[in-house]
Amino acid sequence: MKIAFYGSSLLSSYWNGAATYYRGILHALAREGHAITFYEPDAFDRQQHRDIDPPDWARSVVYPATEEGLRAVLAEAGEADIVVKANGVGVFDRELLEGVIANARSDALRVYWDVDAAATLDEMEADAGHPVRHALSDLDLVLTYGGGPPVVEAYRAFGARACVPIYNAVDPATHFPADPDQAFACDLAFLGNRLPDREARVEEFFLKPASVMSDRDFLIGGSGWETKAMPGNVRHLGHVATGDHNAFNSTPLAVLNVARDSMARVGYSPATRVFEAAGAGACLITDAWKGVEQFLEPDREVLVARDGSDVAEILESLTPERARAIGAAACERVRREHSYALRGKQVDRVLREAHATAREMA
The missing domain is CATH 3.40.50.2000 (Glycogen Phosphorylase B;)
Incomplete structure (x- = not known):
């Protein structure tokens, strides 16, 4: 399936601790046969501190952190079978979430991927107008960086249709014992x-x-x-x-x-x-x-x-x-x-099951 993923950065870990998580999970999903496009804003000097070049397993789109740039990448959401908005992009977070929902096809799976779920839930508890709290009724699935049963129960209490923790892991091809330095x-x-x-x-x-x-x-x-x-x-x-x-x-x-x-x-x-x-x-x-x-x-x-x-x-x-x-x-x-290969198979299964359910409801 075609996945449109709107996140902080795939190419840079500069002020972006989720970078290696995104790389591990999405690379594994690509191996499962998904075609992935990752959209990231040119913001916070991340592009000046890239850790990797655009990978061959995902299409990388770096867009200007402007309203025009935002509109351009949101227009592509309608081409995907699965649209994902990750939290903590840092610019236009509310507009990205609302735009992904508005521009997704009626039969597409709409996902919110929360890499800071505990903090997000605290914010939602304190703010009845929080954009994620408002969007849950239009989202098919919430995936989280972790949090276990407490996070799942809290998201379900706020109205999430489904919430599944996807934990961090290791890719032995990129993280392995090295000679001392x-x-x-x-x-x-x-x-x-x-x-x-x-x-x-x-x-x-x-x-x-x-x-x-x-x-x-x-x-x-x-x-x-x-x-x-x-x-x-x-x-x-x-x-x-x-x-x-x-x-x-x-x-x-x-x-x-x-x-x-x-x-x-x-x-x-x-x-x-x-x-x-x-x-x-x-x-x-x-x-x-x-x-x-x-x-x-x-x-x-x-x-x-x-x-x-x-x-x-x-x-x-x-x-x-x-x-x-x-x-x-x-x-x-x-x-x-705890390898990303195993996490990728888990996410693939969760997405396919949720996508089938979303198509039935469309």
Whole structure:
């Protein structure tokens, strides 16, 4: 089927943490026989920080972030069997959602793909006029980045006809163990952009242990941290391109995952970096969130910390031998159970079933 996907960016991970998720899922869908067009605005300097060239498995359309550019790409929605509006495009989000619904064929499947479902649901609860809340009656399906039963139940309560979590995963062709790189050598590394609903948790789980472990080396990558006061044993790298992620994850003694506030509260929301770090054989330390054992086994495939003191305690006792064993076990688990190939087959099945239902109702 022809899929028109309106999202933040397929080509750039700059201020766009969903990039590798989109690439993994959509590449897998292309292998299932779908013809995909990805529409992304030329905004936020993302095109100046591309990680990849336009892939051969999807048609890439970069449009001017103007009303004229918006109208041009929305006009193509009527050519697709499935139209998808992802959240967090950053420009014209309301207009894109309304336009996708208005321009889709009557027999097309209309999908909202929420890569920040917990936060979206909080906004919908606080705002009766929220565009997603208003659009649910015209949408056939909601797919989410994660969130498990709590997110499914909340979306159904708001009126979604169907809601299915599609979790992050790993593509072994792009994320795999790499040779160590001294540029990323440290005891604990964290990769993530500076965001208001993440910063306090980064302070607790990363900067707090750094401040009490002055004899250890810490490394932080991601945009926005350059103005943040940090202990002297923390190095800041700035934006880390996806081509460097394997070395970033393979080199340190351990790699930290810190969930955003809403995702930690809801649970069942493993970030992309969980699977990418595991796929690179990293010894992953994650903040505690409900459902972690659904993806990785604590103490064998991942180390779980309740707070910064736990992180410091884990690092203090972590040997290189144990770190390698945990990383190897995690790598084997995600390749076996959490690959994008498996996610692609799941999404293909969900879309085909929902599309058949939509055609019957048209």
